[in-house]
Amino acid sequence: MADGDRSEKALSDFESQVIEFFCDGVKILGLPKSIGEIYGLLFISPDPISLDDLVCRLGISKGSASQGLRTLRELGAVREAEVTSGRRVYYEPDVELKRLVGGFIKEQVRPHLSSGEEKLDSLKKMVGDMPGDVRSDFYAGRLERLSRWSSRAKVVLPLLQKFLGS
Amino acid sequence: MADGDRSEKALSDFESQVIEFFCDGVKILGLPKSIGEIYGLLFISPDPISLDDLVCRLGISKGSASQGLRTLRELGAVREAEVTSGRRVYYEPDVELKRLVGGFIKEQVRPHLSSGEEKLDSLKKMVGDMPGDVRSDFYAGRLERLSRWSSRAKVVLPLLQKFLGS
């Protein structure tokens, strides 16, 4: 193995393009580029990777790598490998679409949905306290519609996960 | 009607909160806040609204309002009303969840999916040109997995729209 085995090497053209692919992907989800870089390198690496590897190979700061890994762990997109050579921790990606989507929904979507429902309730209360005229009827109707949107979402999300489970 | 009919009034507390609600919403979708403000005001207004109304009531610039309306029209989230008193154009929201989601998928999601597939193909070609060793087999496997993700998405998106259609 000439020099292709230690992870300190610069990124190959192939690796860079895979990483770029994931950067595009996470941008759609509204996550920062570094998340895409980290997950992308993990995804395309045959062996688990440590934080220092990420720093060296991607050329990002330790801070970025640390925070990015944290987010990815919270999303369930990355987990520790049991390689543990010494004290250093190595990571590997979770590559099951079902779980990636599930984690994203749980961490990024559901919280917004719930806080949205609370706000909706408070809005409904405001309309309830209004003098009952034509306009407040209109308002009530619109809020009712929002409620329906929200329950649709609550039905569809689990269904979505089910379909992605293969 | 005391003074509640002309649209120049400042936003009521109720209106502000509805608009804030939509700002939160569009943020999740990765769209700018002004889009949420504009759609929010349209959504909660009993009557169609002109660009100038948006500028006055939301306190945003004409440029913002113009670009925001353009984006919303492209998404199919807003359409011209046929009120057309004089030359001024009035807008009203499309409030069907199915169509809103459909427009978003068509305009924001599908383009990314297709460009992603192109990049995937080019990556597969790179792997095909590699010397056939253990690593290139691993790479091929991972790219295969990405292809599966992509086809899943292509199946799920129309299904999603169907479910939201009531």
Place this chain on the structure above:
DNA sequence: AATTGAGTTCAAATAGATTTGAACAAAGAG
């Protein structure tokens, strides 16, 4: 107990996206 190595935190710097505003087009009205 002091030192070294791994990882985290967070304030400041940077990069990236949105918003503004002024100049510009297009389309009646006079």
Place this chain on the structure above:
DNA sequence: CTCTTTGTTCAAATCTATTTGAACTCAATT
């Protein structure tokens, strides 16, 4: 034809989010 009204465009300003880097914690090692 000129003036006014409506709306668009785009470079510059502003704002927001991400990244950095240095200080710090914690744990293992000597």
